[in-house]
Amino acid sequence: MRNPRHDILFEPIQLGPVTAKNRFYQVPHCTGMGWRRPKTLAAMREVKAEGGWGVVNTEYCSIHPTSDNDAFPFCALWDQEDIAAHHLMTSAVHNHGALAGVELWIGGGMVVNLGTRIPALGLRNRPQTDFTVLNPGQNRQIDKQDIRNIREWHRNAAKRALEAEFDIVYVYATHGYLLSEFLNPETNTRSDEYGGSLENRVRLIRELIEETKEIVDGKAAVATRFSVGLEDAESYDAFGLLSDLPDVWDLTVPDYNVEMGNSRFIKEAALTNSVEKARAMTSKPVVAVGRFTSPDTMARLLKEGVQDMIGAARPSIADPFIPNKIDAGQIEDIRECIGCNVCYAHDSLGVPIRCTQNPTMGEEWRLGWHPEKVKRTPKAEKVLVVGAGPAGLEATRVLGQMGHSVLLAEADRTLGGRVTREAKLPGLAEWARVRDWRLTQIDKLTTVEVFPQSPMTADSVLELGVSRVLIATGAKWAKDAVGRHSDIGFTQTDPTMIVTGDKILDGSKINGKKIVIYDDDHYYFGSICALELRKRGHEVVLITPAGRVCGWGAYTDEQEASTHALIKAGVEIITNKTIDTVASGRAELSCVFSNTPSTIACDAVVPLTRKIPVTDLYDDLISNKNRYTEAGIQSITRIGDAEAPSIIAAAIHSGYRAAIDLGQDIDLAQRYGRREHPATTC
Template sequence: MDDVADPRFRVLFEPVKIGPVTAPNRFYQVPHCTGMGYSHPMTLAAMREIKAEGGWGVVNTEYCSIHPSSDDLPAPFCSLWDDGDIVNMAAMADGVHRHGALAGVELWYGGQRSSNNHSRLATLSPVSMPVSQAPWQSQRMDLADIRTYRGWHRDAARRARTAGFDIVYVYAAHTYLLGQFLDPAGNRRSDDYGGSFANRTRLLREVLEETCEEIGQSCAVALRIEVLNEDGGGRDERSELLQSLSPLVDLFDVTIPDYAVEMGVSRFVKEGSLETHVAHVKALTGKPVVSVGRFTSPETMLGQIRRGVLDFIGAARPSIADPFLPSKIRHGAFDDIRECIGCNVCYAMDGLGVPIRCTQNPTMGEEWRRGWHPERVNICRSPEPVLIVGSGPAGLEAAITLGKRGVPVLLAEAENELGGRVTREARLPGLSEWARVRDWRVQQLSKLPAVEIFRGSRMTRQDVIDTGVSHVVLAAGSRWRSDGLGRSSVAPIASFNDARVFTPDRIMTGERPSGPVVIFDDEHYYMASCLAELLAREGHEVTFVTSGSMVAPWTSHTMEQARIQASLLDLGVTIIVSHAITGLGAETATLTCLYSGASRGLPCGGLVSVTSRQPEEELWHDLQDAGLASLSRIGDCKAPGLIAQAVYDGHAYGENYGLAPAERAVRRERVVIGA
């Protein structure tokens, strides 16, 4: 530990025993979903290996199914069903071991949480109940089914050991099968596996005992479990359970039932949110304890260890945003830590069935497919200068990537402040941590002498030509439309040509409507709800109209929809769903039902229209015949989207600049018949 730059943080790099194995430090990447699963084993292995390279002492899989009757598709998952899975999972374990870290696997059976859309098998659960998001039910387990399940789990533990994993999880959290047996409200069995506390915990105890028997002293046993019952009570009962299970468990991975807190967005949940819930477990069990808290601050991490709250700093999202976070703390490179912003775009992608991505880390999920690395880029062979117009998330990321490759960059920003949309949006309620997207990149640019920044420089065609730079990238962003064009209207709405129609841009620059305010959300992500909260807190009477069936429906993917809608109701905002604003009169907005077509007037002094965005593409058209060697668009001025997409687009431009088409090839992970 003599190589730890700041002696205060040496404790974070102490080895810690977990039963028969020893972690090289206290940085612990907990099991987390990836959107990769068993169909992308190389993609998965490369991503996890990067984290081990970055200094994470323990790197775990996502949930790993033990049998085809535990099938969560379209959400991808790992599997240890047969010997073929051993080979694929060993690729991850071997990659993690190459960097001296421990590899862990989380054995999983979903119970009534699994709909088994792909396997078409009946899922097993304590009682027959509707499965997740489907109009069919699970199969109640009889005693033979329970014995069969225990055999599946035992077989999977053996395969995990054979694949080379150091830590094998028994998964009793997040309302999956073992958690369903523990739940006093949901487990209504009257046999030896239901009713009393001893009966409800019987299956968990049996699975732990058999896992210990199966893996022997070659692997550690970890238990992922909640410290409360699903209804938020039962702390004393759970404490008794944890204490009684301690002899069977080498490490406790503890959390709470409220996933919207454990996985909460920064808009509502701040760093270290689980401490008050889990701080008692270490003293209670006498075993190493890990938990999460979206830890991004080294000081916060240090406090968790010094105060005896945790033995390991558990992380999912911070390890995605910066796989090299431990290494940077070790070497004192605190300014280089790419802090998670808590937007949950990573989680959203897994739920959509695609590999995760990250707003802060555009290389996430591209380690194998594109060969990208979060800390290294290839030096450009022919570093001809590049002019980037616009310093939003795409422009900043492109400038950093090019600068690291040794390419001279001129970065021109029309405003005096860098950051583009990030700067504006980070001022909205709850989104202050999103400014990290700008702040980290501006700080990194200060270290790159090849990048020159020109603030207050609104570029015209002639300005671009006068620079003498022949490679030009436009990253000028987009502006919100005021004409109603969007999901609900494919043509502009004539009556929206009115000074009383406000765009988000106008609100974010300080303008305000008068009289009753109607916000029309036809975009369905966070913007309209943030504006509603802002105006309601300022005292405006706000009616929120959405073409969706709920407020901000896309935020269901980011685990914040319920909290957004509840917060607006708490603020007195009137909510009208499944309607569109189709016109604006003298004192009313026309409200039209999307199902019946019926219309009525809604009192309106000012309309905030959140429908779609217009790319800032005027300069693009002006430069078409300017004789440039290359002219490109990136980010929102090409295709308005998420901040994560803009950052990715900027990074892709920087990585690909100067490469031949063959060098930009993207690998595909797929079955080729006969290959």
């Protein structure tokens, strides 16, 4: 039953001519699906609506081929086919009583139109301002006729949005795209009525809001996404000039690293101070984000008048059913986002988003997975899961919910495996949510038994009388430096100088003053180990063969903040170097371009270049098929890092998949090769 404290979250609200049934608003967010995967997209958005979100939006949706962000997946409303594609989404969302919104988008100098190959229209002559891409091309500086065209294209896109039956149509005026360029006095150097004074710089936004309102003519609300606050005092003056114009404000801050900050650096409700001030300046409803997962925080912000609706992207990805769970008073069932930004990373990589917490995200259409429903098995089996890390916990949870009888054996005293160990490192505390949510769910399952401190041998497995075994024994960091940049690893090693990443994870004392971390992993772990060792008082040198540390962190939006943290902590960073030998109190390095050698004195080296799956038990079991079949075991399967070490999201997905596929004769090509083919009906 719903806690009366949270009633306010379920009050309907008028957004211009339309009414949202509650205060849960899924803000626009990309999906890695874009216009190429409309069915995948519609199925995913439908699950959000089913989960209780009052408003479900698209991702950024191009108004015209001059705004093309290929190869990043984006939506488009260019023609009739796009209308039909979006209609799949709007009708799916409407089926559950939610409103559907579309974020009309004008790329400006942030894009180079790699797909359409016509010049992008930016405010100045300059290269693409998205510096994560570094395309050599420049945009064309727009003139007055271009502005007239853009206004017409926006009006036409708004008409198509109505045809697609959207209830909310956006004017998207932030995130560095064209309308932000107009607002910014540094990028807007025009001397006509669109440049100079603030009134002139907001002119195009004003025109677009007014014209969109004219076009939708009371059949849809007009929303405006806009940034206020942080260091940008003028943003409130700009907001003041427009404050009562749109039907609803979707407010954020002028720094994506804060708005969508990684949980290593940004916590829940980080935008509150910025939004509150603007909320006091308008009579229109305000939506704002803040990686909200706590219903108490949500209700408090509405009661205090900080905002009128709870905007969410990542929380709605991690748990599309947050609204329904709050409504039902099932607070402990909320699968809280951990702020890792793995979702965002995969959008940037051009594939459907995935989520560390929610393995079904992105698989709603392709595999028919659902975040809350698993089919009961027609044939309950007795399954042993060995290892209570992320893959083992997830497999156990899903198997139990399917009705299987599960024994979960963990060698360690504590459950959670790498998640538990990594969550103790600087900035990663929220990662424990991966373990905690699963343990809460497992605790409710009567057919699951959990055995900590229970190391298994092949003999003990055979005695259990189980029919299936899942091996989720994880992986260990290797000592040898074989990895992306080396096929052979260190050519000479003094083993006493090598410290594995697992030693740092275990909190073991590291002997020596000066420690070198060799990071050919390129994600968070090397940087976090460096911070941890600094905390423990070591001198730390972080060496990477890449040009920057935490290279993959560019996708999760943490590279900048992470590198800043290293610099602040006094970690010495050496880039573009491999380590070839470790001996006699030093590491010998080579420049990755010229092979020029250099030397660094150190007491220990931590190679973070690859992990080795822990498969002793698996190898032992499968080495004698007769023995295990005689014991009644029909299958033995490795999952998670024990199969192929990767990010935690992959381990969770692996555990989920192993449970769903258990005992089935799967045709991998047929099941996992399913795609949307425009030329055929799937």
